[in-house]
Every structure is written in C-alpha cells, then in structure tokens.
Amino acid sequence: MAKTIDFLPVLLGSDVNVYGMARSFHEEYGIASVAIGKGRLNATSNSKIVSVEVVEPNIEDDKVFCNTLISFAKRYAGRKLLLVPCGDNYIKLLVRNQDKLRDYYEFECIDEDLLLQLSLKENFYKVCTEHGFAFPKTASCTFENYKTIELPFDFPVIIKPSNSVAYWNCSFPHKKKVFVAYNKQEFDDILNAIYGSSYKDHLILQEYIPGDDSNMRVMNCYCGRDKKVKLISLGNALLEEHSPEGIGSYAAIINSTDEELSQRMKSFLEDIGYIGFANFDMKFDSRDGQYKLFEMNLRQGRSSFFVTAGGYNLAKWLVDDIIYHKDMGCTVATSKALWTIIPTSIIFKYVQDEAVKAEARELIRQGKVCHSLYYKGDRSFKRWLGYRKNQFHYHQKYKKYFGNKGLHE
Numbered sequence: 001m002a003k004t005i006d007f008l009p010v011l012l013g014s015d016v017n018v019y020g021m022a023r024s025f026h027e028e029y030g031i032a033s034v035a036i037g038k039g040r041l042n043a044t045s046n047s048k049i050v051s052v053e054v055v056e057p058n059i060e061d062d063k064v065f066c067n068t069l070i071s072f073a074k075r076y077a078g079r080k081l082l083l084v085p086c087g088d089n090y091i092k093l094l095v096r097n098q099d100k101l102r103d104y105y106e107f108e109c110i111d112e113d114l115l116l117q118l119s120l121k122e123n124f125y126k127v128c129t130e131h132g133f134a135f136p137k138t139a140s141c142t143f144e145n146y147k148t149i150e151l152p153f154d155f156p157v158i159i160k161p162s163n164s165v166a167y168w169n170c171s172f173p174h175k176k177k178v179f180v181a182y183n184k185q186e187f188d189d190i191l192n193a194i195y196g197s198s199y200k201d202h203l204i205l206q207e208y209i210p211g212d213d214s215n216m217r218v219m220n221c222y223c224g225r226d227k228k229v230k231l232i233s234l235g236n237a238l239l240e241e242h243s244p245e246g247i248g249s250y251a252a253i254i255n256s257t258d259e260e261l262s263q264r265m266k267s268f269l270e271d272i273g274y275i276g277f278a279n280f281d282m283k284f285d286s287r288d289g290q291y292k293l294f295e296m297n298l299r300q301g302r303s304s305f306f307v308t309a310g311g312y313n314l315a316k317w318l319v320d321d322i323i324y325h326k327d328m329g330c331t332v333a334t335s336k337a338l339w340t341i342i343p344t345s346i347i348f349k350y351v352q353d354e355a356v357k358a359e360a361r362e363l364i365r366q367g368k369v370c371h372s373l374y375y376k377g378d379r380s381f382k383r384w385l386g387y388r389k390n391q392f393h394y395h396q397k398y399k400k401y402f403g404n405k406g407l408h409e
Contacts, residue, residue, distance in 0.1 A: 007080040007323050009033035009315070010072070010105065012090035014052045016043040016341065020305035020372050021084055022050035024315035027308065027377070036072060038089075042390065043373060046382040060165075065093045066100050073104035082323060083107040089165045091276075091298045092119065106322050108225045108275050110298070117272075118296055121162045121204045131268045134290045136283075137207040143200045146191045153207045157181045159190055160248075162202035170199040176244040180208060180405035190407050209283045209292055213240045214353045217291060218250060219265060219280040220304050222314070224321045224328065227273045229266045231317045233307040233333035234258055238351050238360060239342070242401040248281070250303040251394075252340040252347050254359060255310040255333060261291060262332050277314070279304060306339035309370035338363040341372050342394045350398060 009025045011018045014037035022033040026049040035044060036054040044050050054072055058064045073081055083105035085091040094107070095115045101107075110118075117123050128135050140162065141149040151157060159179040161167035172193050181187035194203065209215070216237035224230045235253040240246075269278060279301035281294040300314060308314050312333045320326040338360050340347065351357050363369055373387055400409075 005029050005031050007082045007106065007319070008076060009084055010081050011035040011050065011084050011086055012094070013037050013086040014039065014041045014044045015086070015302060016041075016372060017086040017300065017302040017304065019043045019047070019050060020302070020308070021086060021300065021315065022047070023305065023372070023375055023378070024308045024313050025049075026375075028313045028316050029319070036068065042386055046380055046386060047378055048380065049375070049378045060089055060093065062093065062097055066097050069101055070104055080323065081105045082319065084318070085109075085299055087299065088119070088297065089168075091115075092165065108322060110273075110275050114272065114274070115298065118298060120202075121160075121295060122202060124296055127272070128293055131271065133264070133268070133293050134285075134288075135293045136209055139205045140202045141191070141205060142202055143195050146195055146203070149205070151187075151205060155182055155184070155187070156208040157187060158204075158206040158208055159187070159194075160204050160206075161194075161199065162204050163199075166201050167199050170194075170197040172197040174244070174407050174409060176405060176407075177247040177249070178405065179407065182406075186406060193407055206294075209285050211283065211286060212352050213237055214351060214356045215284045215286070216240065216250070217256070217282045217284060218253065218301065218303060218306075219261070219282070220300060220307050220314075221265060221269060221278045221280075222317045222321075223269050223274045223276060223278065225275065225325075227270060227275055229269050229330050230321065230328045231307075231312060231314075231331050231333070232262045232266060233310065233312055234262065235303070235306050235339075236356070238347055238356055241342075241397075242404065243397045244401065246397075247405060250301075250306075251342045252338065252351075252360075253303055253306040254338055254356070254363065255306060255336045257332070257334055259332070266330060277304070277318075303339070303341075305370070305372045306337070307333065309337045309339045309372075311335040311337070336363065337368040337370055339370050339372070342398075343391050344369070346394060346398055350402060 011033050025033050033050045035052045038059050056068045085094050095109050137153045179190045218235045220233045222231040234256045236256040237250045238252040241249045241251045277300040279297035282291045285292050
C-alpha cells in the first residue's frame with residue numbers, strides 16, 4: 001500500500017528553479033506543489049505539477065511577505081506546509097522573518113548574521129580567505145569613488161553587483177547580469193551606466209579567469225538541521241546562457257566529481273554552521289590548477305535540477321531532513337547525466353572543448369540526458385507549445401548574444 005504524503009511543498013518564486021524543485025517533488029512523491037511569487041513566469045505556466053496560487057508584486061516588503069505567507073497558510077489549516085525559497089530575495093526575506101513564520105510552515109534556515117557574511121560578495125570573499133579557498137583577484141567600488149577607482153590588476157575585468165537583489169530591481173540601457181570590460185573606456189562606460197540607474201550599492205571588480213564556459217564548475221550541497229552536510233554534487237558546465245539577463249546562468253551541465261574539493265567544501269560548510277541548500281559557482285584556472293570561487297548562493301541554483309537528473313533527488317534530501325527527521329550520512333554524488341535547458345544542437349555548435357562534446361554525445365547515446373522543462377509527467381498542448389517557443393528562442397539568443405558581455409546590443 002502506497003504511503004500517504006503528509007505534506008505540501010510551498011515554493012517561493014515562479015522561475016525555472018521553482019519548476020525544477022516542483023519536478024523533483026513530483027518525481028519522488030507524485031505530488032503537485034504550490035507556489036507564491038512576485039509575478040508569473042513561463043517556466044511554471046500551464047503546469048500540472050506546480051500552480052502559482054498567489055502573485056504579490058510587493059512581496060519583497062517584509063510586512064507584506066509575512067502577511068501573504070500567513071494568510072496563505074490559513075487556507076491549508078491542518079496541512080503540514082514545507083516552505084522552500086527558490087531565489088535570493090526569498091531566502092533573505094525568510095531569514096529575516098523566520099520567527100514569525102515557524103508556527104505556520106516547516107523549514108530550517110541560517111540566522112541573519114551568517115546571511116550577511118555570505119550573501120554580500122565582499123563579505124563572502126573574507127570568509128573564503130579565512131577557510132583557504134582561492135578566488136579571483138578582486139576589488140570593489142562604490143557610488144562615491146567609482147570615477148577615481150584604480151584597478152590592482154589588468155584588463156579584462158569582470159563587473160558585477162554586490163547586491164544582486166537591488167541590481168535586479170534597477171534598469172538601464174543594455175543592462176546585463178554580468179559585464180566584461182576589455183579596456184578602460186569600456187570600464188568607465190559600464191560603471192557610468194550602472195550608477196546612472198537606481199543601483200547605488202557596491203560593485204565587485206574581478207580579474208578575468210581565462211578559458212571558455214566549460215571551465216566553469218557548479219557545486220550544490222544540502223546541509224541538515226544538525227548543521228552537517230548531507231549531499232554534495234559537482235557539475236561541469238558545458239555552456240552558460242549569453243542573453244543579457246542570463247549571463248552566468250548555466251545552460252548545460254554534466255555531473256562530475258572531485259573528492260578533494262568535496263571534502264574541503266564539507267569542512268567549510270560545517271565550520272560555519274550552515275543549514276539548507278548551498279550553490280557555489282567557480283572556475284578552473286589552468287594557470288595554477290586551482291578552482292577560483294566566484295560566489296555562494298544560499299539556496300539551490302536555477303540549474304540545480306542537474307543533481308536530481310543525475311539520480312540524487314533534491315526534494316528527497318530536504319523532506320527526509322525537515323519533515324521526517326531521518327538520520328543521514330553524507331552522500332557525494334558520482335552518477336552522470338547531461339542536464340540542459342537548451343537544444344542539444346546548440347551545445348555542439350558553441351562548446352569548444354571536443355572532449356566535453358564527446359562525453360555529451362555518449363550520455364545522449366545512453367539515454368542519460370534530461371531537459372528541465374520537458375517532463376513526461378507534465379504534458380499538455382499549451383505546455384508543449386511554450387516549450388517549443390522557448391527552445392526556438394534560444395537559437396536566436398545565441399546567434400545574437402554569444403560572447404557579448406559589453407555595454408551594447
């Protein structure tokens with residue numbers, strides 16, 4: 001007799017990350033999730049496995065956030081609600097307001113002091129230094145000093161916001177998630193454009209680590225209520241997105257392993273007393289053979305379904321810990337699959353590393369390939385039509401934007 005599912009996943013957001021988590025819950029438990037978000041996005045539209053039940057444009061206001069979630073919980077009085085934040089803004093809101101929500105939802109998260117140490121990039125690099133992790137040569141600038149800043153390293157230079165939530169909410173012509181300046185003129189133009197918008201927080205300035213997208217690595221971890229690491233999964237990126245809003249987001253990943261890196265990350269997370277999902281972006285630097293850490297996301301990433309695709313269902317680790325309080329050791333993922341959100345033809349057209357492409361072809365031949373948004377358990381004509389449009393647009397985006405990280409179209 002099948003076990004009765006005694007909880008309901010409540011996902012915060014409506015993007016591809018939310019869909020990936022909803023798919024993980026559906027694959028493991030056969031249940032549909034509900035979502036609460038700032039808006040509606042295509043990834044979760046026309047779905048049978050997740051419904052965006054509340055849209056609140058002002059949800060990033062703490063009072064509105066709490067009132068919205070408490071009001072929603074009262075709809076499901078008597079149900080065990082598992083709360084899963086799926087974006088930077090939502091995890092920050094949850095951490096700040098956790099005490100007000102514990103009577104209504106099942107969840108665990110870090111405290112606000114640790115959030116501030118890890119969420120702002122300048123603070124995160126200090127933590128990296130303390131724990132012996134390498135990261136790109138880094139400087140920062142402010143709205144007050146950006147016109148006179150002198151860089152301690154050569155061009156090209158990566159330019160990205162320290163405060164991703166504030167940056168998400170600003171706008172200016174040719175805005176990109178991350179910029180690369182190849183000379184002083186480009187550098188000045190990009191900083192003038194950013195600070196000419198509503199964004200007034202710090203900017204992170206970094207040396208460019210040589211190599212294409214296939215030198216990128218992503219590591220996802222889950223840390224339990226007892227502050228011990230329960231799951232570690234490493235991915236080798238094949239290709240990133242190259243549209244202005246998508247730069248730095250992974251488009252295709254093959255699961256990978258690195259025992260030394262896994263053990264170092266386990267020690268780091270347990271030393272700082274972390275709880276929940278963690279997502280690390282890094283790049284292999286062939287100049288010194290080290291992984292250079294870029295950032296830590298205090299949640300599962302939008303590409304994290306690659307972990308579930310490899311056979312390690314993210315929802316199961318969360319549920320076993322938060323809902324069922326199971327004793328779990330640490331699992332280091334070793335199985336491989338090709339995860340993608342783009343047509344495989346784009347992978348073979350734009351990835352430069354022949355060995356990586358050969359591995360992708362072999363995984364496809366073995367049937368070990370997974371597209372986050374194409375799920376047999378969530379079929380409908382509208383969903384299929386949206387998927388086909390989404391995939392078609394990727395061909396246009398790569399043709400138009402591939403390699404463009406400057407202040408131009």
